[in-house]
Amino acid sequence: MISSLPPNHPPIPSTSTNFPTRPPPSCPMSQLAATRPGSPTATHPYAGQTFTLGTRNSKLAMVQTEIVRRELEQRWPGCEIRIFGMTTLGDNVQTQPLYTFGGKALWTKELEVALLCGQVDAIVHSLKDVPTEFPPGCELGAVLEREDPSDALVVKEGLPYTSLDEMPEGSVIGTSSVRRVAQxxxxxxxxxxADVRGNLGTRLKKLDDPTSSYTALILASAGLLRLNLGHRITSSVSSPALYHAVGQGAIGVEIREGDQRARDVIGSLECWKTSWRTRAERMMLRVLEGGCSVPVGCETKLTEVFVKGGEGDAPLSPRAQKKLDLHGVRVERDPNAPRVPVSPEQVNDLPLPLSPRSAALGLAPSSPPQQPGVVPPTAHLTANGASVPKQYSAESIGLLDIAEPDDTTGIPAGHPAVNPSHVCPITGRMLPVAPLVSPSRRAVALPGGGEHVSSSLNGSGTIHIPPLHECAHRPGRTPSCPGSDNLTHHATLSLTGTITSLSGTHAVLYTLSRRCHSPEDCEQLGADVARELIEGGGKEILTELGRHVKEVGGGDEQHDGKEIPVEAPGASSPPAVCPVGIPAASAAAAANGHAGGVAKSPVASKSPQSHRTVFREGEVCLRPVGW
Ligand SMILES: NCc1[nH]cc(CCC(=O)O)c1CC(=O)O
Known part of the structure; x- marks a missing residue:
């Protein structure tokens, strides 16, 4: 185990009886913390305590747990962080295709027993493998910043192919995931x-074995990157050809329900953006009643929105919140307008309507970057005209205009606020600047403290630069505000969900983009996408797969290298006709550039008897290019 770790990786103990003494934390942030009043120091209430992280014995699980340990040591100096490795059912059953043996807790059950009996204090998982519902007594303590969530093509050593498009008919792709196979x-x-089992190293060995039939494997990019195997990624395989798994690329840490110490300690690792995205994804899967072995793919995109009443402020009043909900891109479909394919990326870049104030000032809304040959999304969207001026009265609700900041800094390039003293020493990123920067790049002062620096952007307004201790990435939030970073987040979240039959002949896809103000809003978005998928034909596809699994499941023969059957034996009829199912051939043609007519709206495609999708204010639902 240790000999095969990536170069420069610290040694990993495999049992709790073999803990090395950890060196004193060397993080610059902890030193900074010790010298700054009001920030966590080694005198926090958990100093001197031991915290044990449980995980699977696989190399990837251990590397991910090391990431968690390092982060905790930085945030909680004086704590001893131990690692305890365990084997799970998923590790033991190597001869049966994964999707055929029931139980969603394949990789988690044994670890949860250890958690509940106090053997470990937290479990480090690949969030993708964590069932959407926790057993009684367990909860999700944190989701860490996501690695690349895409899937990757890994071609057999010595073969010349650089993508799936180049491979000759009959090439064998190794994967055990029905999601990947179906899509x-x-x-x-x-x-x-064909099925391929085992940990990443085993799979790669099987691939490269000249006697094996595999041409390539499809694996999660995140796992390869975390194991320093990024050089094996031949190319990325992403949407619209392949939507990734729910939670893919994120590390989730499970704790005992109500364990305040774990909530404080583990909660400090939370990446709110990843957490919001994966909450939407996981709720979608939960409503679809699927586990990690269902052909459900997804994609999320989160664009942070800064509003007055944000960082450092008290939450908005219910009235202001309600008005905020009304502030957004209100769209409805014009049935006569030409259908234009729009990628999920573009959905987030939809131009925002002008506030009356901006309009009065003659300010232009920020326009999305346009791809050559792609008609702007507004071409088939109509803002709901008459009520707009009233609804978008930013002044009346104390809401600033919204712009798309640089995702990493929130600061427009060249802004005087870009000053090295405001770079977070943990992430190397700029501290968030709030409030935002309107389409005209104006900014105003926020109440609630912090440094106020004049902005010379437009010669008006000031910009709020939080002092270092307000950095969202600061180490261990003080125990006085456990599990909360005191930030009020607002974001536009876009979620695409897709379900595909194992044969690849039936598929349903739905995208919804909505302004979210809380994790619960994100979950609601996930549930709404799931409902659309179910009503759009996803139910039939999942039912058919369930039948198939029942018929082929239960066998214990060696499955490695065996071709994954298209349908259950005897179940030759396709799933009940799905209203928005698109036959493989036309979908493939569309993906190859003959997109005409594929960008069919879910609304338009539904018969009048079936339910009608009513877009809520602030929602956008479009079909991506090539689908
Ligand atoms: N079920 C296996 C699994 N669980 C998490 C990862 C990779 C890391 C991730 O997706 O977060 C993998 C391997 C793979 O799918 O290639």
């Missing part, structure tokens, strides 16, 4: 898909 069969009906 890729849809776009590449000529390829063969």
């Amino acid at each position: 890729l069969r849809r776009k590449y009906p000529g390829l063969k898909f």
Whole structure:
């Protein structure tokens, strides 16, 4: 185990009886903390205590747990962080295709027992493998910043292919995931898909073995990157050909329900953006009643929105919140307008309507970057005209205009606020600047303290730069505000969900983009997308898969290298016709550039008898390019 760790990786103990003495934390932030009043120091209430992280014995699980340990040591100096490795059912059953043996807790059950009996204080998981519902007594303590969530193509050593498109018919792609098989069969009906089991190292060995039939594997990019195997990624396989798994690329840490110490300690690791995105994804899967072994793919995009009443302020009053909900891109479909494919990225870049104030000032809204040949999304969207001026009265609700800041800094390039003393020493990123920067790049002062620096952007207004201790990435939030970073977050979240039949012939996809103000809003978005998918034909696809699994499941023969069957034996009829299902051939043609007519709106595609999708204010639902 240790000999095969990535270069420069610290040694990893495999049992709790073999803990090395940890060196004193060397993080610059902890030193900074010790010298700054009001920030956490080694005298926090948990100093001197031991905290044990449980995880699977696989190399990836151990590397991810090391990441968690390092982060905790930085945030909680004086705590001893131990690692305890365990084997799970998923590790033991190597001969049966994963999707055929029931139980969603394949990788988690044994660890949860250890957690509940106090053997460990937290469990470090790949969030993708964590069931959407926790057993009684367990809860999710934190979700860490996401690694690349995409899937990756890894071609056998010595073969010249650089993408799936280049592979000859009959090439064998190794993967044990029904999600990958189903979606890729849809776009590449000529390829063969075969099971491949074992940990990442084992799979790569099987791939490179010249006697094996595999041409390539599809694996999660995140796992390869975390194991320093990024050089094996031949290319990324992402939407619209392949939507990634729910939670893919994120590390989730499970704790005992109500364990305040764990909530404080583990909660300090939370990345709110990843958490919001994965909450939406996981709620979608939960409503679909699927586990990690269902052909459900997704994609999320979160764009932070800064509003007055944000960082450092008290939450908005219910009245202001209600008005805020009304502030957004209100769109409805014009049935006569031409349908134009729009990518999920573009959904987030939809131009915002002008506030009356901006309009009065003659300010232009920020325009999204346009791809050559792609008609701007507004071409088939109509803002709900008459009520707009009233609704978008930013002044009346104390809301600033909204712009798309640079995701990492929130500061427009060249702004005087870009000053090295405001760079977070943990992430190396600029501290967030709030409030935002309107389409005209104006900014105003926020109440609630902090440094106020004049902005010369437009010669008006000031900009709020939080002092270092307000940095969202600061180490261990003080125990006086456990599990909370005192920030009020607002974001536009876009979630695409897709369900594909194992044969690749039936698929349903739905995208919804909505302004969210809380984690619960994100979950609601996930539930709404799930409902649309179910009503759009996803239910039939999942039911059919369930039948198939029942029929082929239960066998214990060696499955490695075996082709994954298209349908259950005897179940030759396709799933009940799905209203928005798109036959593989036309979908493949669309993906190859003959997109005409594929960007069918879910609303338009539904018969009048079936339910009608009513867009709520602030929602956008569009079909991505190539689907
Ligand atoms: N079920 C296996 C699993 N669980 C998490 C990862 C990779 C890391 C991640 O997706 O977060 C993998 C391997 C893979 O899918 O290639």
